[in-house]
Amino acid sequence: MEKTSDSIKKEIEKLIQQINDHNYRYYVLDSPVISDEEYDRLFRTLKELEEKHKFVLPDSPTQRVGAPPLDKFTKVKHAEPMLSLDNAFSHDELRDFDGRVKRFLKSDADVDYTVEPKYDGLAIELNYTKGMLTRASTRGDGVEGEEVTQNIKTVMSLPMKIEVIDRVPEVIDIRGEVYMNIDEFEELNRGREKSGEPLFANPRNAAAGAVRQLDSSITAARKLHMACYGVGAVKGIAFKSQQEFVDWLRKAHFPVPEDFRIVQGVEAVVDAVSEIESKRSGFSFEADGAVVKVNDFGLQHELGVKTREPRWAIAYKFPAHQGTTKIEQIIASVGRTGAITPVALLTPVKIGGVTVGRSTLHNWDEIERKDIRVGDTVVIERAGDVIPRVVTVIQEKRTGSEEKFPPPSACPVCGSDVEREEGEVAYRCIGLNCEAQVLEKIRHYASRGAMDIEGLGEKNVELLYSQGRIRHFDDLYRLKKEDLMDLPRFADKSAGNLIEAIEKSKTTTMARFLFALGIIHVGVYAAKVLARNFEKLEDLYHIDTDRIVEIKQMGEKIAQSVEKFFSDKKNRNTLNTLKKLGVIVTNPDFTGGMPQKKGLPLEGKTVVITGTLARPRKDYEDLIEQQGGHATGSVSKKTDYVLAGAEAGSKLTKAKELGVKVLSEEEFMELVEGRK
Ligand code: IVH
Numbered sequence: 001m002e003k004t005s006d007s008i009k010k011e012i013e014k015l016i017q018q019i020n021d022h023n024y025r026y027y028v029l030d031s032p033v034i035s036d037e038e039y040d041r042l043f044r045t046l047k048e049l050e051e052k053h054k055f056v057l058p059d060s061p062t063q064r065v066g067a068p069p070l071d072k073f074t075k076v077k078h079a080e081p082m083l084s085l086d087n088a089f090s091h092d093e094l095r096d097f098d099g100r101v102k103r104f105l106k107s108d109a110d111v112d113y114t115v116e117p118k119y120d121g122l123a124i125e126l127n128y129t130k131g132m133l134t135r136a137s138t139r140g141d142g143v144e145g146e147e148v149t150q151n152i153k154t155v156m157s158l159p160m161k162i163e164v165i166d167r168v169p170e171v172i173d174i175r176g177e178v179y180m181n182i183d184e185f186e187e188l189n190r191g192r193e194k195s196g197e198p199l200f201a202n203p204r205n206a207a208a209g210a211v212r213q214l215d216s217s218i219t220a221a222r223k224l225h226m227a228c229y230g231v232g233a234v235k236g237i238a239f240k241s242q243q244e245f246v247d248w249l250r251k252a253h254f255p256v257p258e259d260f261r262i263v264q265g266v267e268a269v270v271d272a273v274s275e276i277e278s279k280r281s282g283f284s285f286e287a288d289g290a291v292v293k294v295n296d297f298g299l300q301h302e303l304g305v306k307t308r309e310p311r312w313a314i315a316y317k318f319p320a321h322q323g324t325t326k327i328e329q330i331i332a333s334v335g336r337t338g339a340i341t342p343v344a345l346l347t348p349v350k351i352g353g354v355t356v357g358r359s360t361l362h363n364w365d366e367i368e369r370k371d372i373r374v375g376d377t378v379v380i381e382r383a384g385d386v387i388p389r390v391v392t393v394i395q396e397k398r399t400g401s402e403e404k405f406p407p408p409s410a411c412p413v414c415g416s417d418v419e420r421e422e423g424e425v426a427y428r429c430i431g432l433n434c435e436a437q438v439l440e441k442i443r444h445y446a447s448r449g450a451m452d453i454e455g456l457g458e459k460n461v462e463l464l465y466s467q468g469r470i471r472h473f474d475d476l477y478r479l480k481k482e483d484l485m486d487l488p489r490f491a492d493k494s495a496g497n498l499i500e501a502i503e504k505s506k507t508t509t510m511a512r513f514l515f516a517l518g519i520i521h522v523g524v525y526a527a528k529v530l531a532r533n534f535e536k537l538e539d540l541y542h543i544d545t546d547r548i549v550e551i552k553q554m555g556e557k558i559a560q561s562v563e564k565f566f567s568d569k570k571n572r573n574t575l576n577t578l579k580k581l582g583v584i585v586t587n588p589d590f591t592g593g594m595p596q597k598k599g600l601p602l603e604g605k606t607v608v609i610t611g612t613l614a615r616p617r618k619d620y621e622d623l624i625e626q627q628g629g630h631a632t633g634s635v636s637k638k639t640d641y642v643l644a645g646a647e648a649g650s651k652l653t654k655a656k657e658l659g660v661k662v663l664s665e666e667e668f669m670e671l672v673e674g675r676k
Contacts, residue, residue, distance in 0.1 A: 005053070008049065013057070020059075020061060020160070023156055024157075027157035028253060043061065043062070059163075064153045065153075065154060071214070073214075075145070075147070077144050078125055079232055081142050082139045085313055086313075087315050088316045088317070094266060094292065097314045105302060105303070111294055112294070112296060113262070113264075113266075113293060114246070115260075115261050115263060115269055116258075116259060116290065117276055117285075118289035118315050118316075119286070120179065120203070120286040123138070123175060123177060124139070124175070124226065126152065126174045126175070128162055128171070136148050136151075146212075154220040154224065155178065155226050159254065167236075167237065169235060170236035171233060171236065172237065175231065180210070180285075181223070181284045182284060185206050189206075193336075203285070207224055210224055229257055240296070258283065262295055272290070289318050290315075291315050292315075292316060293312060299312065322351065322380065324378070324379055324380070325348075326346065327372070327378055328375075329374060330343065330345070330361065330374050330405040332408045334411060334437065338437050338520075340418060340428065342360075343358055356380055364406075364425075372405075373404050375402035378393050408427060411434055416429055416431030416432075417429075418430065419520075419564050430519075430565055431570055431571065432575070433474065433571075433574045439462065445516045448666065453505045454501040456498060469484070474578055477502065477506070477578065477583070479499065479502065481496055507584045508585060508586075510534075510585050510586070511530075511589050513585045522558060523619075524623060525553075525623065526553075529554060530562070531587055531589040533551050535590045540562065541566050542567075548562055601673075605630070607624050607642070608632055608641075608642045608651055609621065609642075609645075611647055612647050635660060636658070639655065642661070
């Protein structure tokens, strides 16, 4: 029997309620009652029903994600201005604040205060009209902010609809702090480091960047949280105090500040901020202080506002986590991309509950600027509670035996040359066979656009490395089937396949090989141009910058990098070893420097990139430009190709509607390289 549409509606409503309830248990109470798989199943069922019956309720959890990207943000005026807070930097300044409150109220009686952590994120206002989350906006200048509703909907702990409470107010503006957890922030940065994207300095910047994304799918991936702590305009409800308001928020399933408390009198406030401070390093989020508010809304009203700050609240700022210790040694550490960073090894010191034994010195400019020397006594700060750094050298403690630490003239790991480009602060190792970089190098070497070794993806490279099967670049060609057989994920067949794929990849083209070597600044295009101009690899062995710059498409930067790479004896030795191990490089692209007969594969073509891609988007944009094409943001009839990664959304749909050719990453690379 066909279901009536009423019963389908009911089923959908029930699923929404179930999912919202599980969201609340998971994201607010932190105590889920079902497994992730069960949750996913409910979500999928809802999505399928909604799609099948074209019936989507505005508070459906499916509406949190997948909104089409915006062109720009619209401005929103706050119904009531969003204020900022005065700061107190000591307990005595808190006592002064309490004194001012009492004087203003002309009363000696102890005041009731609420105390809660100050979240280090960004302030957001949520407008709920008739219970629905209707609009979310940034604080902006306090009077006017930007509308970021579709991004805030991705904050899973927020209800899309207020419903679990008896009387839903006509209108309520709820304010709070949007933030990112410290461990999620660190994971985000690890991922960015891997893909060569710039790192965020702290969770606040990462959260603020996420909220200001025009494409909410990026926001969703950042896993934002919110702590609600304030009320703006209201209609249809009244609260007597901060405590009553926070209780209401809790009942309505909103996330509220952890460790919220109410105390009587300023000495109890001092105890409370001290206690919150002592818990600081145990919080999952970054707290840069505690906020103290007069509890009673009547008194708040009486106290009023001075310019932009209320007289009834103050932020007690925690002192930065600092400590004093000695630099025992400085080492030059080589990162996976070859960047060399000076790191100070310290006499271990406890800072804010965490033992700190090393601190990055960032680069040699920084060492110079702060005049940091081995043996110095220094002030260390756990900046943003995350990465320890040297704030300053205590000059008075100098004995004269401290030693400067000059930049390296060779890589401390492999002994290859180092280079430092003009305008860049980092020194880099250019060694092809550098152990510190081998993982990254081999991953690139084996990748599709490079040597294209099937079955040697990121995971397997990591596995082979962590199991000690490859320590150097050329170890790849020394692998035998037996070396793989006892590894997890490998069986007789898969081990055989990988060895075969490595074998097969040994014959390659000069363009691919040059790209695969991962020479700094030599991308697919530069590699191709080099291949057109130089017949054999050996022709590059003693090349100088000037000769390369003569080539029209080659800039100074690439030229220097190529010269440096091939002038390194160790690199030339490694190349000769690869040859001995059976790598054969042919050069079908060589034209003696003449331009190719056929034009560039993307000559005059417009390409739109969408979805999550295996490589940084910037790489593809560069590639498109290099190949004569043009990357744009939106799909139209004029678009020639859409390069679609995983979870591509509205752009992909539009491309299909308009009949624009959609390419996977693989197809795109094939097109660019003219393989098919
Ligand atoms: S109350 C008028 N409570 O701190 C009082 N603010 O430095 C409005 N903040 O703009 C703010 N955690 O973005 C309040 N528990 C908390 C807070 C908090 C963080 C932020 C907020 C405010 C800034 C002032």
